[in-house]
Amino acid sequence: MASLLQPERVVYLVRGEKKIRAPLSLLYFCRYCSELRSLECVSHEVDSHYCPSCLENMPSAEMCQLFDCPCCMHTLSTRATNIPAPLPDDPTKTTMKKAYYLACGFCRWTSRDVGMADKSVASGGWQEPENPHTQRINKLIEYYQPLAHREKQERDRKKLARRRQGMPLAFSQHTIHVVEKYGLGTRLQRQRPGGPLSSLAGLTLKEGEDQKEITIEPAQALDEVEPLPEDCYTRPVDLPEVTTLRQRLLQPDFQPANASQLHPRHKHLLMKRSLRCRKCEHNLSKPEFNPTSIKFKIQLVAVSYIPEVRIMSIPNLRCMKESQVLLTLTNPVENITHVTLTSCDEEDPDDINSSAKVLVPSKELVLAGKDAAADYDELAEPQDFQDDPDVVAFRKSNKIGFFIKVIPQKEGDADVTVSFKIRHDFRNLAAPIRPSEEGGEGTAEAIWLTHHVELRLGPLAS
């Protein structure tokens, strides 16, 4: 049953600013704080932008030369045709000249459909239509940007007045995380010299100096609106000509209602981002700069540090009857890991979703280390762990299968959920190795981590 292997069946609890339950494959592990982190408790920083089809790095200001089909959002390709054109020297003779137009291979849209003339150069030369409102919007942004900046400085000043003098560093980190309205994004702001740090020095706003007053005309409300055309209700709808909502809303500055006004858009760039733990400011994930590479320079994902629980088989579950569920536990690290499972207490505040009682094995489970050469080494010594056959079903290199007993409590339950705590030892290889007192080789200290795990076992057997 492949559905049992789906990652959403087993979720781990992350105790961050918000309590988040997510499968282990989506979580990160900060080995400096020794805690699980989810995407919501890390800060995201943009590393670079790249075009998804030509896989080229783009400085963030530039736009890619490729276009998207406005009809089906695929990448447009440039096609060439030969058209007869008069020679510049001798208007009576015609010669074949190459003309280029954009075409979509998926929905057969071409740039000639919207009346865009063919260009004589293969790339470049495609103009975007002018938006009549651009000027007004630019003026509004110019007017509001200094206002927002002033507002933010006021807010920072009030916060600083309440704190003590000795904490300027923590303060500046906080303001970096607060994104400025109408601003360019936190990374570019940090690079600008006139940022929040300079305002700390003076603690007064430099009003009047260097600030030119920009005035704009307020928007005017009109009493008379253009009336609807008379045949608005009676004219039959020309379906191929009407744009779909998706096509319309992908161009928010024009929102054309007719397909003959759908112009191609510049291809949107994707970004590579790096993740940083908010508490200790260490990087949790840092991808390679090259867009063609999928590797990471730093990859502190949870599946490489925390033992993973997966459901292997579920028998028929019946209300108030005990059944044995087979789970697997995989050890991702190279040293032996000891795992203890405990069921949740009655008054556990984390235990909100479980709808069945669970009896977990009381003995400690030992997992062998992950041996990368185990697949190739046929003469490996068999592991000698004294396994209780009632608890451990099988053992295979760094994985064991074990039983838990589940007693569903609710009649007609659509999704039986159980939860328990898993406690394992973690050796922090990032910490410096302290020499042991006997003078021999020191090993990293083991600390014990506890995680709250919830399993969704599916409906009761009818």
Added chain:
Amino acid sequence: VSHKTHKGQIVKIAAGAVVCVESEIRGDVTIGPRTVVHPKARIIAEAGPIVIGEGNLIEEQALIINSYPENITPDSEVEPKTMTIGVNNVFEVGCTSQALKIGDNNVIESKAEVGRNVILTSGCIIGAFCRVNTCEVIPENTVIYGSGCMRRVQTERPQVKIPCFFKYSSIFSSSIESTGTLLHSF
């Protein structure tokens, strides 16, 4: 035009058509000149004859079948209906066509399926993997694309692939010695 009887059925292949012997042609089938039928294509006339016009391109594993509708058994009295296919159509790899009437210059892309009650006019393009099972006449120059079978009308017709015919006939005739593909050309 030559007649070839095979298990009591008649297949008429016009002069100038290129039909590979690895293709399966059963029943009363007429194939016009300059039509190319690739190996492993299947043209099956069960419930009536099939008439294929000029300049069509029927690629590998394409299936053109005039079959009985699902709720009628072969034994009951049903009048045989002729399936007509016009000129310059392209049936790409792996497509299935049961449409009784297909016009000119249509393209049925790979793994598309066209039902029996669909009538293709001209210049229509049925996109890859699209299944069209409605009971309607598809207007001219319609493009059906995407997983939801979205439709739009195209203004540009793809150019007719006349040069392809000569390319295929030269490929097939040159491959007789190398791969042993047998060729019928009358």
